[in-house]
Amino acid sequence: MINLMLTSCTSDIAPAGASDIPVNAHVADELHASLGAPQAWISPKFLYDSLGSKLFEAICELPEYYPTRTEAALFARHGAEIARVAGAGSTLIDLGAGNCAKAAALFPLLAPAQYVAVDISSEFLHDALGRLRQRFPHIAMEALGMDFSQQFELPARVTAARRLFFYPGSSIGNFTPDEAQAFLRRLRAQCGDDGGVLIGIDLVKDKAVLDAAYDDALGVTAAFNLNVLRHVNTLLGADFDIRAWRHRGFYNAARGRVEMHLEATRDQEVRWQGGARAFRAGDCIHTENSYKYQQADAVKLLERSGFEATRIWTDPQCPFAVIHAQAIPT
Secondary structure: OOOOOOOEOOOOOOOOOOOOOOOOHHHHHHHHHHHHOOOOEOOHHHHOOHHHHHHHHHHOOOOOOHHHHHHHHHHHHHHHHHHHHHOOOOEEEEEOOOOOHHHHHHHHHHOOOEEEEEEOOHHHHHHHHHHHHHHOOOOEEEEEEOOOOOOOOOOOOOOOOOEEEEEOOOHHHHOOHHHHHHHHHHHHHOOOOOOEEEEEEEEOOOHHHHHHHOOOOOOHHHHHHHHHHHHHHHHHOOOOOHHHEEEEEEEEOOOOEEEEEEEEOOOEEEEEOOEEEEEOOOEEEEEEEEEOEOHHHHHHHHHHOOEEEEEEEEOOOOOEEEEEEEEOOO
């Protein structure tokens, strides 16, 4: 999904428990290929098993991690206007729903006719949706455990009319700009001319703020990143020794993105079913990118993908944008 690289982390770069991702030939082949590539990488989707999802919840509570609270403040401040622009009674499709809290906070204003929670961590998702049904029994709800990063097609039980894709948290930044456009075009193909998106996009800001957000003092982000090795051990029968790796998270200004890596602290050989790889001390496995946009570039990205921005809400103190965009009629 993401162009990830193995290199020395010092150079200029120009989860215990069952997995929620089914262990099948496709997953094994994908991991085998990425770990065995000349530049080793692990897709960020593998960060989100049950433990990883819980760790990410903890990250969202950290003082350094500004995106969640900044976006939440925008929804709280402008929620009524967002509801007027987006319209009530939609089919609200929550991509990467997690604990569903962000969407649930908007239920009183958006009053969706149907809520569809989509997440790769199916066990975590079903637990969250079970609690949500008790709070909002009048809203029809569906849970879809799926990886929507490569392909995306909604089942017939999802109402076709007035689909509003909800993609908060600047998760769009995990894609390269070209991949983000392809992803948004897949969304456009899944909604009619009466559909749209409500999306959070992180904007460029001071490097020190970005570095701290992705490498917090408590080490929660480090635990989140390292957990992917435990998850890979489960999925692939690998023997990663998590103690032999450390987290690196930093803003690469030249590429306009935050990068997360796992750096080998000693020479080692890692084995898995069907393969093995020798890592030298200082080698890195690249696990995630988070691109940061200029506001004008974010609008252009949506337009190239078949959506027209109708309203933008921003926080000038900590640059972040919530954008509603309507499907451009075909």
